[in-house]
Amino acid sequence: MSTRIAFLKGHGTENDFVIVPDPDNALELSPAAVAALCDRRAGLGGDGVLHVVRSAAHPEARGMADEAEWFMDYRNGDGSVAEMCGNGVRVFARYLQHAGHVAEGDLTIATRAGVKSVHIAKDGDITVGMGRARLPEGDVTVTVGEHSWPARNVNMGNPHAVAFVADLAHAGDLYTAPPVSPAATYPDGVNVEFVVDRGPRHVAMRVHERGSGETRSCGTGACAVAVAAARRDGTDPAATGTPATYTVDVPGGRLVITERPDGEIEMTGPAVIVAEGEFDAEWLAHAFG
Numbered sequence: 001m002s003t004r005i006a007f008l009k010g011h012g013t014e015n016d017f018v019i020v021p022d023p024d025n026a027l028e029l030s031p032a033a034v035a036a037l038c039d040r041r042a043g044l045g046g047d048g049v050l051h052v053v054r055s056a057a058h059p060e061a062r063g064m065a066d067e068a069e070w071f072m073d074y075r076n077g078d079g080s081v082a083e084m085c086g087n088g089v090r091v092f093a094r095y096l097q098h099a100g101h102v103a104e105g106d107l108t109i110a111t112r113a114g115v116k117s118v119h120i121a122k123d124g125d126i127t128v129g130m131g132r133a134r135l136p137e138g139d140v141t142v143t144v145g146e147h148s149w150p151a152r153n154v155n156m157g158n159p160h161a162v163a164f165v166a167d168l169a170h171a172g173d174l175y176t177a178p179p180v181s182p183a184a185t186y187p188d189g190v191n192v193e194f195v196v197d198r199g200p201r202h203v204a205m206r207v208h209e210r211g212s213g214e215t216r217s218c219g220t221g222a223c224a225v226a227v228a229a230a231r232r233d234g235t236d237p238a239a240t241g242t243p244a245t246y247t248v249d250v251p252g253g254r255l256v257i258t259e260r261p262d263g264e265i266e267m268t269g270p271a272v273i274v275a276e277g278e279f280d281a282e283w284l285a286h287a288f289g
């Protein structure tokens, strides 16, 4: 008899994930298995996998177990590991609520970028304390076809290059990763955001995500964009002493990002569970190894 493995499907502003609850960390989710699950034709389909594990049961999270019971073991759609996923952490929180592990209100979630504070509001939105951005020095250039733009290097636990452009269509189909130079700035690859202005403290972006391609949204990317926009606009909260809130439109919806004068960044947006089911462990093992 075949072994059935439970999964759920969820999204945050249409950045979609296969959720695999595995409290005891008993499953071996190889990169090939993750890529198979995320395959939109031969698998379940998703931009990434949220592997839900108790912190105490995961070697990368044991040290955070006192602060956060659950660890978000996030994987990109190609099977690679990433430090952090902003939309993913909201969907992860929604799953914990859906499964009855947590109630509405405040909770913490362990990630590879540290423990994140999360608030599940009554109105359905979820707010995440994303920590502080790092802004490494140095010029970065993003190129698509004949267009090149200067970009801001912003690290939200994971790496981003943020380019302000005249027209989001100039980013092209974003099927392949846009070259970013100097390449040595990002030895582990980079997420690239293209941004246009929509109004005062209101921008819109498209993104090519490392390990997933163009996605409909990127939470860490939206935070990086808000930070870059605040520096460009002269509204840097550390310099002005006033919080800066930016509305960031993504193809899949809207995120609201606030940076406080102490540098702490909060992101608010939706998170939805859309389906639950089971897949066959044999299918995964035989088809993809």
Ligand SMILES: N[C@@H](CCC[C@H](N)C(=O)O)C(=O)O
Binding pocket: 015, 076, 081, 082, 083, 084, 085, 086, 087, 088, 158, 159, 191, 209, 210, 211, 212, 215, 217, 218, 219, 220, 221
């Ligand atoms: N979609 C995510 C980011 C996921 C990780 C990223 N692709 C990386 O490799 O750094 C988000 O919402 O932040």
